[in-house]
Amino acid sequence: MKKVTVVCNTCGNDSVLRDAWSQWDGKQWVLQNVFDDAYCETCDGECSYSYKEIDEFTAFVDDTDKISKETINEFLNEVIK
C-alpha cells in the first residue's frame, strides 16, 4: 500500500508546514482553509515542496531514522525463521 509524503524541494526533508486558517466550532479549532505558502522547519524558511509516493516499509524506516534497511531486513528474517 502506498503512502504519500510531502518533501521540501530544497533539503528533501518532510518537515513541511502550510499556512492555514482554522475556525472555532464551539468546542475546538477546525481546519478551514489551507493556503499555498509553505514553510520548511529544517531550512527555517519558506519553501516549495513536492508530493512523493512511499511504501509502508520505507515510511517505517524513515520514522525510525537511525535503523538501516539492512538492520530491519535482518530482523524480519529472524522473525520469519
Ligand SMILES: [Zn+2]
Ligand atoms: Zn527544507
